[in-house]
Amino acid sequence: MKKIISIIAAISITLLAILMISSNQKTTNVQAATKSPGKVLVVYYSNSGTTEDAAKKIQKKTGGDLIKLRMSPDYPSNYDKLTKVSKRQIDKNIHPEILNKINMKKYDTILLGFPTWYQRPPMFINTFFEKYNLKNKTVVPFSTSMSSPMKVNRPYLKKMVKGKKVNLQTGFRANSSKAINKYLKNHNLLK
């Protein structure tokens, strides 16, 4: 009789443990799906204004801080000169200096905006990941372009964050309000 009671007790304890683990897992999954982005920074560079428009819309919708990156030397606004300067940076692997001092400790999620140049991120994006400590931060890249999809930037960005423990997201092409709204809504980034 004693043996039967101890077998029943053991089975009950096991069942209880299984129930507790599975309910705990459910809570964790719900938390992951509804995880808050925390303190948001929208940081961007724009030469002719398109990425700036997108960044301002994103800032309003997320309620984050907004910072425009300043480079030294600054990029020319003349289109022909800009194409030459930016192409030379790629060819010579130049990582242009970024002048902004940003206290990244304040932020949890960083939306990083840039124009797509030559089917890839501009070279100051390399500097961005070298200059700022983004360890354990979530970085959501967004880009504007004439037609190139966001995914052309992905392999370059992945290489830039390699070994830095950055939570790099796929990001999105931010040429329309519709695309911006869709991404922010689907990724729980609306304020």
Ligand SMILES: Cc1cc2nc3c(=O)[nH]c(=O)nc-3n(C[C@H](O)[C@H](O)[C@H](O)COP(=O)(O)O)c2cc1C
């Ligand atoms: C040097 C240079 C290279 C560009 N390369 C591409 C490209 O590869 N694919 C594309 O779709 N658009 C390209 N564009 C267009 C820009 O990505 C597009 O106009 C962008 O929205 C500009 O952003 P901004 O106004 O914030 O500077 C290029 C523009 C410049 C100046």
